[in-house]
Amino acid sequence: MKKENKKQSSEQLSSFGGVGGGFLVVLGGGESGVGTALLGKAKGYNVFVSDKGKIKEKYKQVLIHNAIEWEDEKHSESEILKADIVMKSPGIPDKAPLVKQIRKHKIPVISEIEFASKFTKATIVGITGSNGKTTTATLTQHILKQQLNVGLAGNIGDSFAKQVLEDDFKNYVLEISSFQLDDIIDFKPKIAVITNITPDHLDRYDYQFENYIASKFRIAINQTKDDYLIYDADDKAIANHLKNNPVQSTLLPFSLTKTIENGAYLDQQNIIITIDNNQIIMPTTKLALEGKHNIKNAMAASTVAHLLKIRKQTIRESLENFQGVEHRLEQVLKINKVQYINDSKATNVNATYYALESMDAPTVWIVGGTDKGNNYEELFQFVNEKVKAIICLGVDNEKLMRTFGNMVDNIIETQFMSEAVKIAYKIAEAGDNVLLSPACASFDLFENYEDRGRQFKNAVRNL
Known part of the structure; x- marks a missing residue:
């Protein structure tokens, strides 16, 4: 605006x-x-x-x-x-x-976020990003609720407006999409988090990545030096935007590769979080969630908790007992020593990148749906290394067939989830994974990604 x-x-x-x-x-x-x-x-x-x-x-x-x-x-x-x-x-x-x-x-x-925020004096933690925002928001609330009165809203659960009306929590963790940020005017979270920014929804942003990046950064547009922006310092899009468009907020970066003075970083197998010389150390070996991306999600959530004065022990215990998010690398069942994994929430290439990266066994990959102008190149390394067969599940699978046809011996297409799971069952052998990680939106065959994930789980249970 x-x-x-x-x-x-x-x-x-x-x-x-x-x-x-x-x-x-x-x-x-x-x-x-x-x-x-x-x-x-x-x-x-x-x-x-x-x-x-x-x-x-x-x-x-x-x-x-x-x-x-x-x-x-x-x-x-x-x-x-x-x-x-x-x-x-x-x-x-x-x-x-x-x-x-x-x-x-x-x-x-x-947006609803703008409207509802006018009627609450709560401390607001706003979390945005292309991937990881649901996990980070859910994990943040999971930690905070051990000591604080806190609601979880935005792109998740009951609406923010309804919660302001009925519960009026003292604190809110909001998962916020770029679409919601496009229609804010005065909205200002006390703590903003940007998990990462990779090309997504570009059809809504004139196919200009810069427009989408600017949309994500609206989360900090009204912040002052008394507010905080927590962000991934390893993310080139975020780092470049901040360099050219400085914000007023106090910056708390997190990184897997750099040493961070004020913020969070990884030192061997420990997360080190420092805010105003007050330091906490979290071992990553006991994290309930696996994968490098989840170390970053844990860093972001722990930094929020540290800012809001949650006890170190509480943060540690919460990171260890967090159950994860439905439809995000969700382990469904093991059948004949084959693990079935529901990652239906992976609606873009970057989310599927994290899923394939975390696979530690030969994988039968179910992919496809409504393509949002995807570039699949960053997945090639993992497909070559880890994927033994691809099942394309969509109305139009031509691009997937063309892109991955020469990389695997077995590539099959279908328009039915039940059939996709049956095909995977026939192909997979003991010790393999069957991974639903579509890298696409769900609207060609399903109501939404939840519907797609539930159909996958039902089909697995019916094997």
Whole structure:
């Protein structure tokens, strides 16, 4: 958002301080939309929810029960353009004709994160990144909740707005996507985390990686020197952006390769975290989560915990007993000495890179879905070393077949999860892994990555 827009929008948002009283239009009747509608109504707004698709029955019932006006399978433009403020679901792109119309009418468009943050005085930890943000957010909350009153929201679980209304935790850990950050104005987390930045969702950013990087850095745009930015110092995209676009925040980098004075680094098998000369040491040998990427996730989460004065012993114990996230390198079952692993949340190449890197046995790899302009080159080394067969699961597998066809003896395509798992069962031998790590979005064959992961787990259990 350009600076002049920000000024104009902030003026129009001045009613936010307490009870609203304006006309709030919510575009999208999903988790964040319905949460915003409930909070908006409680704060005195006249609320209208509009969804171009079909609103799920459970959300319809909530809207009806709370006497909130709604429509689905259409947008009544004349009604929407009367809004004082519009909360847009993160799934709706800025390029949508209706959003362009709303902006043309100089009506502020904000995200749920922006709206809900106006109604809480909680300490906010905001976590973004291309990969690892769900694991890092869940792990951070897992550590903090041992000593603090803390909610987990954003891109995960119950909506932030709903939690502000019903629970009003003293602290929040928010997993925040670039789409949510695109529509903030004043939102400012006390602690921001950027796990990493690799090309993703470029179709939403005019296929310009720089635009996507800038979007991620919006998490720190309103921070001051009293706030903190924790980030991966090994990530070239982050390091370059920071060099050319300095932020106001106090910087706390983490690294696997460099020695960090203020922040976190790896010294042999220990994570060393130093903040204002106060140091803690965490052995990595007992981490519940495996893989180099999870050492980084642990560094980020532990740095947050250290900042918020969580006891060292509590941090150590929490890192050791954390169970991990569903659909992220989730070990499903071992059948005939073959381990089946659900990594459905790997919706881009970089996430699959981490999955393949962590494989320690010959692997039958299930890949495919809606390609977001993927470049698979960084996977070649692992495919050559570790992958014995590839099962392409998607409507259009032509690019995958062409890219990997000469690398493995066995490459098969299917459009059914049950068939993909049966094929994998036939190919895999004792000691092998069967890995679902799609590197693609799920929308060609599935409702979302959760649906894809659940179908995989069900198919494995039905073998």
